[in-house]
Amino acid sequence: MNSFKHIFNTYDWDEVYDSIYNKTSTDVEIAFGKSKRDLEDFKSLVSPAGMAFIEPMAQESHERTRKRFGHTMQMYAPMYLSNECQNICTYCGFSLTNDIPRKTLSDAEIIQEAEFLLNKGYKHILLVTGEANKIVGVDYLEHVIQLLRPYFTNISIEVQPLSEEEYRRLKQVGLYATLVYQETYHRVTYKIHHPKGKKSNFDFRLETPDRIGSAGLHKIGIGALLGLEDWRTDSFFTALHLKYLQKKYWKTKYAISFPRLRPFSGGLEPKLAMTDADLVQLISAYRLLDEDIELSISTRESAKFRDHIIQLGVTSMSAESKTNPGGYSVENESLEQFEISDERTTAEITALLKQQKIEPVWKDWEKAW
Ligand code: SF4
Numbered sequence: 001m002n003s004f005k006h007i008f009n010t011y012d013w014d015e016v017y018d019s020i021y022n023k024t025s026t027d028v029e030i031a032f033g034k035s036k037r038d039l040e041d042f043k044s045l046v047s048p049a050g051m052a053f054i055e056p057m058a059q060e061s062h063e064r065t066r067k068r069f070g071h072t073m074q075m076y077a078p079m080y081l082s083n084e085c086q087n088i089c090t091y092c093g094f095s096l097t098n099d100i101p102r103k104t105l106s107d108a109e110i111i112q113e114a115e116f117l118l119n120k121g122y123k124h125i126l127l128v129t130g131e132a133n134k135i136v137g138v139d140y141l142e143h144v145i146q147l148l149r150p151y152f153t154n155i156s157i158e159v160q161p162l163s164e165e166e167y168r169r170l171k172q173v174g175l176y177a178t179l180v181y182q183e184t185y186h187r188v189t190y191k192i193h194h195p196k197g198k199k200s201n202f203d204f205r206l207e208t209p210d211r212i213g214s215a216g217l218h219k220i221g222i223g224a225l226l227g228l229e230d231w232r233t234d235s236f237f238t239a240l241h242l243k244y245l246q247k248k249y250w251k252t253k254y255a256i257s258f259p260r261l262r263p264f265s266g267g268l269e270p271k272l273a274m275t276d277a278d279l280v281q282l283i284s285a286y287r288l289l290d291e292d293i294e295l296s297i298s299t300r301e302s303a304k305f306r307d308h309i310i311q312l313g314v315t316s317m318s319a320e321s322k323t324n325p326g327g328y329s330v331e332n333e334s335l336e337q338f339e340i341s342d343e344r345t346t347a348e349i350t351a352l353l354k355q356q357k358i359e360p361v362w363k364d365w366e367k368a369w
Pocket residue numbers: 085086087088089092093094095096129130131199
């Protein structure tokens with residue numbers, strides 16, 4: 001298969017790193033002055049030199065977002081179905097060797113969770129599982145999508161990478177989008193943080209968005225776990241991946257998320273801390289690179305930060321999220337995948353958005369199948 005891997009392999013991490021860190025304020029000025037930017041401009045915008053331009057970048061990001069998306073914010077909720085996992089990932093509470101109670105929701109519990117979220121207003125749902133093929137493989141996912149389809153207008157998944165054929169199967173029963181994060185595009189660092197399990201195969205994960213695109217899913221979400229490696233270089237590779245996918249699978253929509261490494265019990269410290277200002281710079285740089293891309297922010301981020309960022313380029317957000325299976329309504333002892341930072345209720349977030357003259361969108365008819 002002719003995939004992103006072939007393009008990716010022509011790049012050298014250290015060279016990309018150096019070219020970003022060597023950008024000057026003149027490079028940033030040139031990039032900022034353009035109306036249509038390329039990946040070289042993106043490097044300038046995310047570079048340390050770009051930080052001096054953060055205010056005009058954020059302003060342009062705000063204006064472009066309002067022009068393209070209006071005064072709206074797409075709302076979604078994650079639903080964790082299972083914390084079973086066969087992988088070791090150094091940064092995750094569900095990692096195989098963590099001695100935690102494991103749980104996979106029954107059909108009745110899934111419906112209970114669905115009803116809880118429906119009552120809060122959610123019509124877009126993101127189903128999340130660990131990677132345990134025998135317990136939460138494609139048969140299980142197909143069954144859950146069929147079970148939930150009458151409840152939600154838009155069902156997405158963030159689960160183990162699947163084959164093209166398996167994505168096709170899930171599309172047929174109503175799957176709308178798949179999110180798959182590379183975590184880091186640095187091969188050596190990737191191996192350190194994914195030492196065991198199917199996820200330790202860097203190339204298989206790297207080629208997953210190609211399989212999703214070939215299967216014809218409506219939307220693909222990509223990103224890196226910010227903090228595992230240099231966030232600027234990882235974000236360049238995410239942007240490179242995005243531009244490749246957009247060209248090849250041009251009918252598909254794309255979304256980028258910005259998960260920053262969050263603590264879990266016994267957790268990992270970021271190699272390179274990313275400040276709030278860094279994240280504003282990055283979000284603005286993506287918006288200046290691409291007007292159409294959906295930019296998503298989760299409850300990993302603090303309430304204070306989210307209050308500010310909702311005007312600066314973000315187009316979709318979650319609220320009141322739980323990151324353990326059954327976390328909304330099912331009594332159980334399962335541990336969360338990572339700590340939530342913004343714990344405000346959906347009603348509080350809705351009120352905040354309205355106060356900022358942004359209309360929360362619960363159901364996107366255009367996206368309905
Ligand atoms: S990040 Fe995903 S694959 Fe890794 S341990 Fe956590 S649930 Fe499993």
